[in-house]
Amino acid sequence: MADKLRAQQQLEQLQTRFIGVGHPDTTKHEWMNNIQRDSLASYIGNPSLLQHFSVALNEPQRKVRTMFIDKMIQPCGPPKEKDSEMEDA
Template sequence: MSDKIRQEQLFHIMKQKHIGLGTDDTTKDEFFTQIHRDTYSSIVNHSALLEYTMISSPHDTKAETKLQMIEKMCVDYTNEHY
């Protein structure tokens, strides 16, 4: 019984650290939204990945590319079908 309580406590601690951590009730759409946001966040926060993305995009500067990525992070994917 104490193992189950300890597991729940660890899960809540991890949930506070990592916002995108799902639960049993997480829907497919919520999961995909978190994956998209995590991907864009990784690209924005790594200079080399951001530069690589900038080269392949129509934007001229890293700042424009970064702004576009941040705007894409705000999109809600729950209404789209995959």
């Protein structure tokens, strides 16, 4: 019983500390946005990956970095109507 309580407390601590971990009320759209933003931040922070993407896209590294930063605003596009209706309920 104490193990379950400890695990629950650790999960709650993670959820308050890190937004991307999610919680029971996290929508699919929020979860996908968190995953995409985390991936893009990783690509931007790793010069080798950024160079790989710039070669693959045949664009300068600065431009690829700017594209990734811009994409972090809404990585999965606007939420669907169904998701926004569920949040209101």
